[in-house]
Amino acid sequence: MTQIPIDLHPDDEVVAEFNSATTVRTWYHYVLLIGAALFALVSVGFVGTIFWSSLPVWLHHGVTLLTGTGWIGPTGPFGGVPMITGTLETSIIALALAVAIGLGTSIAIVFFIPRRIRNVVATLVELLAAVPSVVYGIWGLIVIAPWMAVTVDPWLNSWPFAKVIFGNPGQQFGGSLLLASIVLGVMILPTFVAISREVISVVPQDLIEASLSLGATRWQVIRNIVLPTAKIGLFGATFLALARATGETIAVALVAGGVANAQFHLLYPGTSIAAWIALTFGESQGKEIAALMALGVLLMLLNFGFSLISRALVNRQRKLLALV
Amino acid sequence: MADIQSKTETAESTSRGPIAMQLRDVAVSFHGRTAVRNCTFDVAKNRVTSLIGPSGSGKTTLLRALNRLHDLTPGAKVTGSILLEGVDIYRGDLTVTELRTRVGMVFQRPNPFPTMSIYDNAVSGLRFNGIKKKALLDEAAESSLRSAALWDSVSSRLKVPASNLSGGEQQRLCIARALALDPEVLLMDEPTSALDPVATLRIEELMTSLKSRVTVIIVTHNMQQAARISDDCAFLLMGEDRAGELIEFDTTEKIFNNPDDSRTLDYTLGRFG
Amino acid sequence: MTDIVELDEPMESGHEMRDEIRRISHRTHARRVAVSRTMVALCSIALLIAAVPLVFLLYQLIKQGAPQLNKAFFTTLPSTPTLIAPNVTGGVSNAIVGTIALTIYASILAIPLGVLVGVYLAETESKMATSLRIIAQTMAGAPSILMGLFAFSFVVHDLHIGFSAIAGSFALAVLMLPVIVISSEIAVRNVPNSLREAGLALGAKPHRVSMRIVLPTALSGIVTGALLAISRAVGETAPVLLVIGGGFINAWQPFNPVSALPLAIYQNAKSQWPSQRAQVWGVALVLVAFVFVLSLTARIWATRKQQVRN
Numbered sequence: 001m002t003q004i005p006i007d008l009h010p011d012d013e014v015v016a017e018f019n020s021a022t023t024v025r026t027w028y029h030y031v032l033l034i035g036a037a038l039f040a041l042v043s044v045g046f047v048g049t050i051f052w053s054s055l056p057v058w059l060h061h062g063v064t065l066l067t068g069t070g071w072i073g074p075t076g077p078f079g080g081v082p083m084i085t086g087t088l089e090t091s092i093i094a095l096a097l098a099v100a101i102g103l104g105t106s107i108a109i110v111f112f113i114p115r116r117i118r119n120v121v122a123t124l125v126e127l128l129a130a131v132p133s134v135v136y137g138i139w140g141l142i143v144i145a146p147w148m149a150v151t152v153d154p155w156l157n158s159w160p161f162a163k164v165i166f167g168n169p170g171q172q173f174g175g176s177l178l179l180a181s182i183v184l185g186v187m188i189l190p191t192f193v194a195i196s197r198e199v200i201s202v203v204p205q206d207l208i209e210a211s212l213s214l215g216a217t218r219w220q221v222i223r224n225i226v227l228p229t230a231k232i233g234l235f236g237a238t239f240l241a242l243a244r245a246t247g248e249t250i251a252v253a254l255v256a257g258g259v260a261n262a263q264f265h266l267l268y269p270g271t272s273i274a275a276w277i278a279l280t281f282g283e284s285q286g287k288e289i290a291a292l293m294a295l296g297v298l299l300m301l302l303n304f305g306f307s308l309i310s311r312a313l314v315n316r317q318r319k320l321l322a323l324v
Numbered sequence: 325m326a327d328i329q330s331k332t333e334t335a336e337s338t339s340r341g342p343i344a345m346q347l348r349d350v351a352v353s354f355h356g357r358t359a360v361r362n363c364t365f366d367v368a369k370n371r372v373t374s375l376i377g378p379s380g381s382g383k384t385t386l387l388r389a390l391n392r393l394h395d396l397t398p399g400a401k402v403t404g405s406i407l408l409e410g411v412d413i414y415r416g417d418l419t420v421t422e423l424r425t426r427v428g429m430v431f432q433r434p435n436p437f438p439t440m441s442i443y444d445n446a447v448s449g450l451r452f453n454g455i456k457k458k459a460l461l462d463e464a465a466e467s468s469l470r471s472a473a474l475w476d477s478v479s480s481r482l483k484v485p486a487s488n489l490s491g492g493e494q495q496r497l498c499i500a501r502a503l504a505l506d507p508e509v510l511l512m513d514e515p516t517s518a519l520d521p522v523a524t525l526r527i528e529e530l531m532t533s534l535k536s537r538v539t540v541i542i543v544t545h546n547m548q549q550a551a552r553i554s555d556d557c558a559f560l561l562m563g564e565d566r567a568g569e570l571i572e573f574d575t576t577e578k579i580f581n582n583p584d585d586s587r588t589l590d591y592t593l594g595r596f597g
Numbered sequence: 598m599t600d601i602v603e604l605d606e607p608m609e610s611g612h613e614m615r616d617e618i619r620r621i622s623h624r625t626h627a628r629r630v631a632v633s634r635t636m637v638a639l640c641s642i643a644l645l646i647a648a649v650p651l652v653f654l655l656y657q658l659i660k661q662g663a664p665q666l667n668k669a670f671f672t673t674l675p676s677t678p679t680l681i682a683p684n685v686t687g688g689v690s691n692a693i694v695g696t697i698a699l700t701i702y703a704s705i706l707a708i709p710l711g712v713l714v715g716v717y718l719a720e721t722e723s724k725m726a727t728s729l730r731i732i733a734q735t736m737a738g739a740p741s742i743l744m745g746l747f748a749f750s751f752v753v754h755d756l757h758i759g760f761s762a763i764a765g766s767f768a769l770a771v772l773m774l775p776v777i778v779i780s781s782e783i784a785v786r787n788v789p790n791s792l793r794e795a796g797l798a799l800g801a802k803p804h805r806v807s808m809r810i811v812l813p814t815a816l817s818g819i820v821t822g823a824l825l826a827i828s829r830a831v832g833e834t835a836p837v838l839l840v841i842g843g844g845f846i847n848a849w850q851p852f853n854p855v856s857a858l859p860l861a862i863y864q865n866a867k868s869q870w871p872s873q874r875a876q877v878w879g880v881a882l883v884l885v886a887f888v889f890v891l892s893l894t895a896r897i898w899a900t901r902k903q904q905v906r907n
Contacts, residue, residue, distance in 0.1 A: 028804035032720070035713030036729060039778065043732045046771060049750045050743060104643025112641060114398065121644070123896070128651045130892045132832025134859045135881045138866045139654050142877075186650045193647065206435045210498070213391055213429040214449035214505065215421040215622070217633035224452070228439040240738070247740030249835040250859075254866055274742050274835070281749075281839050289749075296746045300739070307738045311731070320438070421629075425622055454625030455618060463614060506615035 050300065054293035065294055069262035071276070073284055078291035080273070080298065082260040087272040087302070089264055090181045090252065091245035097185030098241055102192040103234075107222060109193070110201045122197070129190035137254030140183040141175070145255065148179060153267060167265025175257030178266040183251050192241040195314070199233030200226060202321060233317030239310035246302045249274035273299045340368040340556070340575070344509055344539040345390065345427075350404035352385050352394060358567040359385045363404070365558055365573040367509070372531060372540040374554035374576070376547060378596065381560040382568025383543040387511050390541065391427045392420055409508070425453055428502030428538075429511040433518045434494035436486035436501070442469075443482035445497055449505040464504045471537060472500035473530055492523025499530065503538070510534065512542040516549070528553050547592060551580050559588045658882045665879030674845055675861075678870040685872040689880050694847045695762070695855035696831060696887075702766035702851060703830055707773040708823050714774075715781025715819070720807065730782070736775040744768040745839035753840050760842030763851040768836035773826040780822025784815040821899040828891035832884060834859035858884045 057065060061078060068079020105125070113121055156166050156178075166178070203226045211225045227234070257269020258279050264270075271279070277292050277299075284292060343366045351361035360382025367373050375383040385394075392413060394400040406413050413423050428449075436445045444451075446465040455461065465482070469475040474496045478489075486497055495515060502510060512531075516524040531540055531553050544550050550557060557579040559572045572585045583589050590596060670688035678685050714733075718726050748768035752758050788811050796806035834857075842854025843864065849855060862880050865873045 026802070026804050028807065032713060032717040035710055036717045036721075036725065038710060039714045039729060039774065040732070042771060042774065043736060045751065046736070046743070046747050050746050053746075053750045101643050101646050104640040105647040108640040108644040112637060113644075121648075124648060124651060127889065127892070128647075130828065130832075130888055131651075131654065132834070132859055132884060132888060134832070134834045134862045134866075135654070135658070135885055138862060138877045138881060139657060141866060142874075143653075143657055189647055204435070206431050206433060207437060209393060209396070210429070210431060210435050210501075211437070211448070211452065212396065213393065213424055214452050214501070215424040216452040217421065217629050219633035219636040220452050220629070222636075224448075225437060229437075231439075243738050247738070247742075249740060249742045250838075250863060254863075274740050277742050277746070278835055278838060281745075293746060293750070296743055300743060303738065303740055304735055307735050308731075311734060419626065421626060422622065425619065450618060453618065453622035454629055455621050457621075460614070460617060460621075464618070467614065506618060 047300065050293050050296050054290055054297050057287075057290045057294040058297075061291070062294075065291065065298075071260040071280075073280065073288045075287055076291070078288070078294075079260075079262075080295055082262040083271055083273040083276045083295060084298065085262060085264060086177065086256065086270040087246055087274070087299075089266075089270070090177055090184055090256070090272055091242055093178075093181035093266075094184035094188055094245045095238065095242050097182065098189045098192045098245075099238060101185075102189050102196060102241075105189075106193050106197040106200055109197055111218070111222065125190050125193050128186075129194070133187070133248060133250040134254070136183055136187055137251040140179055140251060140255040144183065145175065145179055156267070165265070166267040167263075175255045175269050176267050177256060177264070177270040180252045180256035180270070180272070181266070183255055184245050184248055187248060187251060188241040188244045191244050192237050195237035195240060196230075196234055199230045199237060199314075199317060203229045204321070229321075230317070232313050232320060236310045236313030236317060239306045239313065243303050243306035243310060246272075246299065246306065247274060248272075249278050253278045273302075340366075340371065342369045343367065344369040344409070345541075346405075346407040346410075348405045348407075350386065350389060350402065350406055352382070352389050353401050353403075354397065355399040358565070360560065360568040362569040363558075363560075364570065367539060367541055368556065369508075369539050370535050371555040372535055372542060372553055373556040373558065374550040375541065375543045375558050375560060376545070376550045377560035377568070377571075377591065378562070379545060380562045380566075380568065382562070383545075383560050384513055385568070386560070387513055387541065387543050390509070390511055391424050391429050393429070395420065421453070425449070425505045426507050427509045427511060428505060428507040430495070430498050430502050430513065430515050432514045434491055434498055436489070436494050436497050438485070438487055440486060441483045442478050442486050442489070442497060445486045446500050446504055449501060453505070464506075465500075468500040468504040469497075471503050471534065472496040473526065474500055490523070492519050492526060495519060495523070495527060496530065499527070499534075503534075507538060510538045510540050512540060514543055514545065517545070524549075547594070551576060559583075559585075559591065561587055561591070655885075658878065658885055661878035662880075662882030665876065666882065670879060671883075674847065675876075677845065678872055683870060683872055685870065685876055689858070689861050689876075689883070691845055691847050691856040692858045692861035692880065693883075694849050695841070695844075695857045695860075698762050698849035698851075698855060699765050699769060699837065699841070699857055700827060700831055702762060703769035703773060704823070704827060706766060706770035707777055707826070711774050711777025711823075711826075712781045712819055714778045715783075715822075716785055716807070716812070718778065718782040719785035729778075733775040733778045736771075737779060740835070741772055741833050742835035742839070744771045744836040747771060748836065748840045758852060760840055760854045761852045762841060762849065762855040765837040765841035765855065765857065766851075768840060769830040769833065772833060772836055773830050776826040776829065777822055780825065781815075781819050784818025784822060785811060787818060788814045817898065821895045824891055824895035824898070828888045828895065831891065832859055832888050834863050838863065858887070 057078070061076065064077050065080045067081060068077050069081045070077065070079045071082065109118060109121055207225055207229065208221055211221045252272045253275035256271050256275055258271055258275065259269040260271055260276065261268070273295050277295055281292055345367040347363050347365055350363040352359050363386055375387060377383055388394055389402045390406060394402055402414060408423065408426060411418050437448060440448065443465055446468055447461045450461055450464055466475060469478060474493065486494065489497060516527050519527070528549065534540060542554065554576045557574065557576045558570060559579060560568050561571050562568045572579065572583055572588045579588060580592050583592065671693060672690050673687040674691055675687045675689060676685055714729070718730055745768050748764050752764040752767050753760060758764060792810055792814060793806055796810045797803065837857050837860055841857060841860065843860060844854045844856050858880060862877050862884065865877045865880065868874055
């Protein structure tokens with residue numbers, strides 16, 4: 001095993017001081033090291049295996065994957081555009097819904113709900129996050145879809161720009177991008193609320209008192225002091241919710257319609273990267289599996305990208321408040 | 325004892341000049357537990373009145389009742405009457421926001437709004453009150469920053485973030501922020517306890533010059549500071565039931581040289597703290 | 598009246614400004630308060646809207662699912678609908694057995710390693726530790742279907758084990774691992790430093806301090822984290838969908854294909870048989886109940902231990 005230089009130097013938060021010259025490497029330290037190495041191995045394996053399996057597709061059909069609009073199994077061509085646009089469209093609409101409702105929700109939880117009920121309400125919103133994806137899927141499919149077909153879709157189709165946005169299909173499909181976006185929005189709402197609640201509640205109390213002492217109304221305090229101070233962290237919450245939206249698989253698989261058409265009309269069926277993998281994997285082999293692995297790489301890049309951006313933003317927010 | 329005190333106060337208040345705020349039997353409690361009580365005194369205009377006493381005696385709690393900050397706290401109850409220019413601030417025809425434009429507050433730790441520039445901080449009070457006219461904002465900014473002895477050092481960099489200033493400068497910015505609304509009374513809650521001695525001295529000088537413009541009520545646990553800068557003094561002490569109460573109120577001169585109550589004497593002589 | 602010390606401006610102009618400020622403030626007061634009240638109301642409405650889906654969902658679950666639950670549901674195998682007998686009879690015992698098996702295997706794989714790495718991260722300051730921490734956080738948010746792809750590639754294919762419980766457990770373990778790492782690190786970091794220092798002051802060696810003092814104190818936090826990770830793994834369909842094979846017998850052996858609750862729901866939802874589609878609610882209710890019980894247990898455990906410590 002390579003000699004990994006572990007510096008067990010003193011740190012206030014962690015270990016009490018002891019002279020590094022007398023550091024004894026007991027079996028305990030080696031066991032921890034082995035665990036860490038194993039974890040690193042699993043993580044590398046995770047990324048590497050998927051990438052390796054998809055390598056043939058990237059080398060020979062990479063362009064098709066990124067620009068092709070049709071997916072034809074079992075031998076191809078494998079075009080990934082419908083999945084990519086579907087992922088982006090549903091995630092962004094879901095995000096818009098989640099942020100619109102979620103921001104107001106977290107403000108209400110932090111500022112307007114009496115302390116006693118606050119925990120109950122917060123637990124309720126967190127339970128929303130614990131519901132498995134597949135249950136959201138069947139709920140969307142069996143309960144929401146028919147209701148939308150009867151109530152919402154006709155109303156949407158009467159909008160002035162309906163044809164452009166919604167497509168005005170005039171027939172019922174087994175699922176639609178709009179339905180997927182809505183269900184997705186409900187699913188990422190708790191993620192957004194959890195983080196934005198945290199970020200909003202650590203805005204220093206004396207800033208709030210200072211603004212109130214100047215004659216500000218409650219909303220003025222929130223809008224002009226709390227939200228700007230928490231702004232960076234709120235963006236962090238947004239990106240994390242976006243990351244989660246891109247990765248949602250089963251719910252989207254059940255309610256988006258599962259059709260690989262490169263179109264964006266909301267009332268038509270569509271798919272996302274994750275949903276397509278879930279739907280197609282079972283009956284695919286060889287080349288198609290490699291192509292699905294390639295889609296997996298795309299998904300990984302998207303998700304990891306948003307995740308890391310979110311992390312950076314939340315860290316910056318923490319540093320900002322430490323200066324206040 | 326309390327009766328004799330209020331009699332001497334009423335007699336003396338007329339000799340100290342016009343009254344800015346009157347407190348009559350003010351008490352503050354949280355969820356039924358009294359934090360401070362028995363507060364009866366008059367705050368004279370254009371003078372510095374200090375609230376002194378050891379920690380836990382309820383000074384800050386009393387101060388915060390004067391701009392109704394306890395409205396924020398669930399379970400808080402303020403009894404008695406507090407009059408601003410004759411109007412009861414809790415029960416009279418005065419809205420909370422209007423009260424707070426007339427009674428400003430400066431806090432213990434400098435707390436300029438971190439996302440705003442120096443200028444924006446200074447005029448934030450006016451903006452909260454719906455004032456948008458640039459001419460008025462500029463005038464208020466310059467006036468208040470001059471009053472806080474900051475104008476000369478910041479006038480060339482008004483758009484710079486407020487966090488660029490040093491601790492003492494930040495506190496003076498907070499004072500300017502409160503002064504921009506041209507309040508009648510300025511409440512200060514241990515404004516120099518988080519600052520170094522040099523910054524402290526500058527703010528003490530400032531408070532003396534501010535008198536001509538506002539009435540200052542300051543909470544301080546630093547006796548020497550109270551002796552240095554205040555004209556009148558209210559001494560509070562925590563009783564056996566852990567509730568603070570007003571022991572004595574009089575001119576600073578009297579409190580520190582010849583107080584009526586022996587406990588006041590003990591405190592000013594440093595026998596306890 | 599007052600001593601004129603150093604006045605910045607003549608008193609007159611001060612009052613002029615003050616009057617104008619007060620005038621504008623008074624004039625705009627009603628509007629400002631109205632705006633504030635409206636926005637407060639809107640935020641409260643948002644909160645209600647956020648709560649509606651959950652309440653609605655739970656209502657549907659109980660309304661449609663509860664009637665389906667009886668002893669047979671939990672103990673019998675499902676029948677396969679045919680044209681002659683299109684109505685499904687039986688329950689979901691295969692899925693229940695499968696889920697239990699998967700959970701146990703995945704926990705064995707993920708929990709010891711996860712706690713180990715969590716302790717490592719809490720007690721080490723190095724670039725490696727920082728990197729691993731970032732990796733753990735990123736993987737914790739990774740799409741679960743990728744774990745399925747990983748398990749397929751590695752366990753099913755490379756190791757030639759095929760569709761099996763062990764493959765599914767591997768996928769779930771990879772899912773649980775980063776979550777347990779993060780929560781264990783937090784649990785260990787939350788142990789007050791004074792405890793550690795006291796142990797060292799008594800002459801105990803650092804690793805003994807960790808094992809005998811720190812870990813037992815952090816145990817409740819670690820257990821909470823593990824329970825939450827399990828509750829998440831139980832509900833995941835995507836990782837197991839690709840690799841466990843499904844099946845209609847009460848299989849639990851590691852190298853056999855097995856079924857699982859979320860998989861059963863998914864398969865039923867996509868089924869062409871109306872009777873199978875109708876059965877989703879009962880299974881969903883069982884799954885949600887399972888997940889909620891685990892989550893709430895973890896939460897209650899955490900708060901109770903907190904109170905004991907206080």
